[in-house]
Each structure stands twice: as C-alpha cells, then as structure tokens.
Amino acid sequence: MKLAILVGTMTGTAQLVAQELELRLDDGELQAQTRLMDGLDAAAFAGGGLFLICTSTYGQGDVPDNAKQLYESLQSARPDLSNVQYGVIALGDRTYAETFCNGGKRFDRVLSELGARRIGEIMLHDASAGTMPEEVAAEWIGGWISLCREQLGVVA
Numbered sequence: 001m002k003l004a005i006l007v008g009t010m011t012g013t014a015q016l017v018a019q020e021l022e023l024r025l026d027d028g029e030l031q032a033q034t035r036l037m038d039g040l041d042a043a044a045f046a047g048g049g050l051f052l053i054c055t056s057t058y059g060q061g062d063v064p065d066n067a068k069q070l071y072e073s074l075q076s077a078r079p080d081l082s083n084v085q086y087g088v089i090a091l092g093d094r095t096y097a098e099t100f101c102n103g104g105k106r107f108d109r110v111l112s113e114l115g116a117r118r119i120g121e122i123m124l125h126d127a128s129a130g131t132m133p134e135e136v137a138a139e140w141i142g143g144w145i146s147l148c149r150e151q152l153g154v155v156a
C-alpha cells in the first residue's frame with residue numbers, strides 16, 4: 001500500500017507532523033512519501049491512490065500559501081477523483097473560532113466534491129490546547145491506517 005502525504009504549511013508545523021508519520025509508517029508493507037504542496041496542481045492526484053492531506057490554516061480561514069496552487073487547480077480543473085481515497089490532518093487554532101481548521105476542511109470539501117472518498121474523520125489539531133500536533137497525529141494514525149486497510153481490502 002502506498003500513501004502520499006501532501007503538506008500545506010507556512011511555518012513548518014505540518015511538515016514536522018508529516019515527517020514524524022512517515023518515519024512511523026514506512027514499514028515495508030506501507031510506503032509513505034511526504035511531499036510539500038509547493039508547485040503541485042491537480043495532476044498530483046492523477047492515477048488515484050491513497051492520500052493524506054496534512055495542512056494548516058492561515059488568513060481568513062485559507063489554505064497556506066504553498067497549498068494555494070493545488071487548491072485552486074482542483075477547483076478550476078475539476079478532475080474526476082473517484083479513484084482517490086484520502087484522509088485529512090487539519091492544523092489550526094481555536095482562537096480563530098469562525099475559521100478553525102478551515103484549510104483542511106477546504107481540501108476535504110473540494111476532494112469530496114470531485115468524487116474522492118474520505119476514510120475516517122478529519123483529525124483536527126488546536127494549537128491553543130497545549131498538545132503537540134505530531135504526538136496527537138502519531139496516536140491518530142494507527143486507527144486511520146487500520147480503517148484504510150479495512151476499506152481498501154488490504155490484509156494487515
């Protein structure tokens with residue numbers, strides 16, 4: 001099973017989370033590869049497969065700068081993503097009550113509109129909660145991978 005972790009980040013937190021997960025996941029049976037979203041467009045999903053979107057939120061509930069091209073390309077090109085399965089790790093801060101974790105939620109919305117299937121619930125991380133996102137994600141990922149194996153029919 002291959003997993004592409006696509007990272008949207010402004011100050012590196014989401015990248016740290018993705019790198020931590022990649023280290024934990026790469027076990028021979030599952031090959032995880034982290035890619036920053038910089039320079040990517042909708043073609044990143046061509047061919048389908050399993051993706052994990054790991055992104056923070058900025059501005060007025062926007063995706064980070066390095067994720068804008070990918071997000072806007074999905075909205076304008078509108079490819080059929082029915083061969084894509086994905087999960088979302090959304091980093092945010094509840095101080096921004098109206099737009100909490102909107103960056104990840106925006107990706108979830110556009111991917112599902114394009115026919116991709118989300119596996120599991122979105123993982124939401126609140127930077128004001130005093131927990132480390134890489135630790136929360138490390139706990140969350142085991143359950144998510146089990147769901148992926150169940151739903152994609154891969155024997156664990």
Ligand SMILES: Cc1cc2nc3c(=O)[nH]c(=O)nc-3n(C[C@H](O)[C@H](O)[C@H](O)COP(=O)(O)O)c2cc1C
Binds near residue numbers: 011013058059060127
């Ligand atoms: C200028 C600024 C704007 C932000 N806007 C939001 C927001 O609208 N909603 C939210 O949930 N978090 C918001 N955040 C919090 C970040 O998404 C959060 O701190 C995240 O962990 C940063 O991850 P990164 O280092 O990968 O970019 C904002 C942070 C900053 C500095």
